[in-house]
Amino acid sequence: MSRPSYFISDLHVRANDDERTQAVLRFLRARQGEAEAVYLVGDVFDFWLGYRHALFSAQFSLLRALAELVEAGTRVVLFSGNHDPDPGPLPASLGIEVHHGPLVAPIQGRTVRLEHGDVVDPRGWHRRAVCRFARHPWTRAAARWVHPDRAWQLGRLYGGDHAPSEYGAPLPQALFDTYLPGRAAEGVDVLVMGHYHRAVVHSARIGDRPVQFFVLGDWVAQRTWLKADQGEFTLWRDQGPDRAPTRIPPGDHGPERAA
Numbered sequence: 001m002s003r004p005s006y007f008i009s010d011l012h013v014r015a016n017d018d019e020r021t022q023a024v025l026r027f028l029r030a031r032q033g034e035a036e037a038v039y040l041v042g043d044v045f046d047f048w049l050g051y052r053h054a055l056f057s058a059q060f061s062l063l064r065a066l067a068e069l070v071e072a073g074t075r076v077v078l079f080s081g082n083h084d085p086d087p088g089p090l091p092a093s094l095g096i097e098v099h100h101g102p103l104v105a106p107i108q109g110r111t112v113r114l115e116h117g118d119v120v121d122p123r124g125w126h127r128r129a130v131c132r133f134a135r136h137p138w139t140r141a142a143a144r145w146v147h148p149d150r151a152w153q154l155g156r157l158y159g160g161d162h163a164p165s166e167y168g169a170p171l172p173q174a175l176f177d178t179y180l181p182g183r184a185a186e187g188v189d190v191l192v193m194g195h196y197h198r199a200v201v202h203s204a205r206i207g208d209r210p211v212q213f214f215v216l217g218d219w220v221a222q223r224t225w226l227k228a229d230q231g232e233f234t235l236w237r238d239q240g241p242d243r244a245p246t247r248i249p250p251g252d253h254g255p256e257r258a259a
Helices: 019-030 057-071 125-135 137-143 148-159 173-185
Strands: 005-008 037-041 075-079 097-099 103-107 110-115 190-193 199-206 209-216 224-229 232-237 251-253
Touching: 005 209, 019 057, 037 057, 037 110, 037 190, 057 075, 075 110, 173 190, 173 199, 173 209, 199 232, 209 224, 209 232
Parallel strands: 005 037, 037 075, 075 097, 110 190, 190 209
Antiparallel strands: 005 224, 103 110, 199 209, 199 251, 224 232
């Protein structure tokens, strides 16, 4: 078997030196020399518009950590999200693989589908419309005409502050009842999403096939990640630099339950 792979999403990084960013950096640096791949499944930054010749200073530390992972021999795969729909050309120049839509890939002997999840959000057409608008090439092209300082201010208004109370509702049932069976019918063994800020571990038998569904939680309130190792996929929660991580049991866990 290959080395383990890791999956994280919804970091919403917005500063170089706050506690959240430092926790993310500790996690990534611990993967150097250990991880086969690290997948960042959208909303890595609270706002990210990839200019060709400018970089938001608040993103420097995380981008440097990702470049160091690449240099250490780890594959780094970055997905755009509704908060960071346009990473621009910089990640690719650092050796980071970028995806703007779903990716189906063999990982640890399983067929895995990875996607941020915003454009399939079943909680209302208005949510999907806003996400698709943010991702549209015309929107991204027009935004680059705005000075980076002003774009950062506007983007922070779009990002806003994230509180656990925003994520109190369970994962939409349609994802279990309709979306997961549809992906299983396409041959997917493991479905992995971000976006919903809930840590979800779900197993089902669809037809004659076992299928797993993971939602990655976040690093705003939960600090959770998925690990694929020796053919097993498990979801974990960070407990800080001086304590061992804890494994998250099956179920739908919001911030109030994962804390």
